[in-house]
Every structure is written in C-alpha cells, then in structure tokens.
Amino acid sequence: xxxxxxxxxxxxxxxxxxxxxxxxxxxxxxxxxxxxxxxxxxxxxxxxxxxxxxxxxxxxxxxxxxxxxxxxxxxxxxxxxxxxxxxxxxxxxxxxxxxxxxxxxxxxxxxxxxxxxxxxxxxxxxxxxxxxxxxxxxxxxxxxxxxxxxxxxxxxxxxxxxxxxxxxxxxxxxxxxxxxxxxxxxxxxxxxxxxxxxxxxx
Numbered sequence: 001x002x003x004x005x006x007x008x009x010x011x012x013x014x015x016x017x018x019x020x021x022x023x024x025x026x027x028x029x030x031x032x033x034x035x036x037x038x039x040x041x042x043x044x045x046x047x048x049x050x051x052x053x054x055x056x057x058x059x060x061x062x063x064x065x066x067x068x069x070x071x072x073x074x075x076x077x078x079x080x081x082x083x084x085x086x087x088x089x090x091x092x093x094x095x096x097x098x099x100x101x102x103x104x105x106x107x108x109x110x111x112x113x114x115x116x117x118x119x120x121x122x123x124x125x126x127x128x129x130x131x132x133x134x135x136x137x138x139x140x141x142x143x144x145x146x147x148x149x150x151x152x153x154x155x156x157x158x159x160x161x162x163x164x165x166x167x168x169x170x171x172x173x174x175x176x177x178x179x180x181x182x183x184x185x186x187x188x189x190x191x192x193x194x195x196x197x198x199x200x201x202x
Contacts, residue, residue, distance in 0.1 A: 003093040007082040010097040018105035018132040022117040025049055036121070048121040050129040053114075071107040075100040091147045098140030105133030 029035040029049035038047040078100035082093050109116040118129040 003088065003090055004082055004086055006090060007079070007093045007097040010094060011079075011101045014098060014101040014132065014136050015105055018101070018136070019108065021119065021132050022109065025117055025119040043123050046121045046123055047119045048129060050118040050121070052116040052118050052129075068107060068110070071103040074103040075107075078103075089147065091143055095140040095143035095147065098136040098143070100140075102133040102136030102138075102140065105136070106131075 025037075025047065026049065028037045028047075031049070033049055033051050036046045036048040039045075040047060078096040082088075082096050085092070106116050116131065116133075118131045118134070120131065120135075121129045
C-alpha cells in the first residue's frame with residue numbers, strides 16, 4: 001500500500017509540474033516559437049519555446065493524435081500494474097508512475113492545445129528539444145529496464161545453483177546405493193561360505 005501511495009503521489013506531482021512548466025514557458029516566451037527566453041547554462045542548456053505536433057522528442061510529427069489510445073493504454077497499464085503488484089519494489093512503482101505521468105502530460109497538450117510545448121534545449125549536442133513529460137517517460141523506462149534486467153540476471157543464477165546442489169545430492173545418493181550394494185554382496189558371499197565350513201568341521 002505504501003508503494004501504491006508513492007505511485008499516485010509521484011504521478012500527480014509530475015503531471016502538475018509538467019503543466020506548470022509548459023504554461024510558464026509559453027508566457028515567458030510570449031507564445032513566440034523558437035524564442036530562447038532563458039540561458040540556464042550558456043552553450044549547454046537553454047530554455048527555448050518549441051511546439052511539437054508529434055510524440056516524445058518530436059517523433060511522428062502530425063500523427064500523434066492517432067497514438068492517443070497508446071498513451072491512454074500506457075498510463076492505464078502502468079496504474080493497473082502498480083495496483084495488481086503492490087509488493088513490487090519501490091523503484092518499479094516509481095518507474096511506472098513516471099511513465100504514466102509523462103504519457104498523460106503530453107496527451108493533455110495534444111488534446112487541449114493541439115500540440116505539445118517543449119522547452120529544454122541542449123546546445124552541446126544535436127538533440128530534440130524536450131519537456132518534463134519526455135524526461136519522465138525516459139527516466140521511468142530506464143528505471144524499469146535496470147530493475148527488471150537485474151532481477152532477470154539474478155533469477156537465472158538461482159536455478160544454476162539449485163541444479164548444482166541437486167547434482168551433488170544425486171552423487172551422494174548414488175554413492176550410498178553403491179556402498180549398500182557392496183555390503184549386500186559381501187554378506188551374501190559370507191552366507192554361502194558357512195555351509196562349507198560346517199561340513200569341514202563335521
């Protein structure tokens with residue numbers, strides 16, 4: 001339950017933050033696309049108003065509206081997974097929450113404004129301008145990949161150890177069976193020698 005509360009707290013917080021930053025960006029740039037209104041780190045990071053009619057990082061320009069069911073499915077699937085897997089780690093719930101908030105944050109823009117507001121412009125590399133929602137999707141997906149990747153590697157090592165233990169147990173059982181067979185053979189030979197010994201005595 002505690003992890004589920006984290007999911008909803010992070011989801012609502014990041015969704016609100018995304019919309020507040022987008023509203024501030026449009027107002028600060030006077031709705032003039034391409035205007036850089038703040039240089040956070042000269043030649044590294046600027047805040048530049050950019051409108052995006054695609055999905056995250058400007059992909060599928062002009063076709064994003066057709067991907068609306070995908071965004072709804074991602075957000076709904078993340079919330080459902082968090083609900084059904086309450087015992088998952090905190091990191092999994094956090095990752096699911098970030099992906100869901102990012103998907104709905106950009107979906108809200110597309111449905112209400114017809115386009116997505118982006119602002120983070122990395123100057124030192126050729127990279128699409130992005131927003132808080134894009135960052136949430138990327139961070140959430142990265143968290144899930146790392147956590148599930150680590151769990152997958154960990155679980156694969158467990159059967160191997162079990163197999164080694166089972167093999168050792170099998171060898172031990174085989175050795176014991178061999179010892180028992182030798183003892184039975186020795187007893188049988190001893191029993192067959194007794195009648196002859198008795199005749200000699202007679």
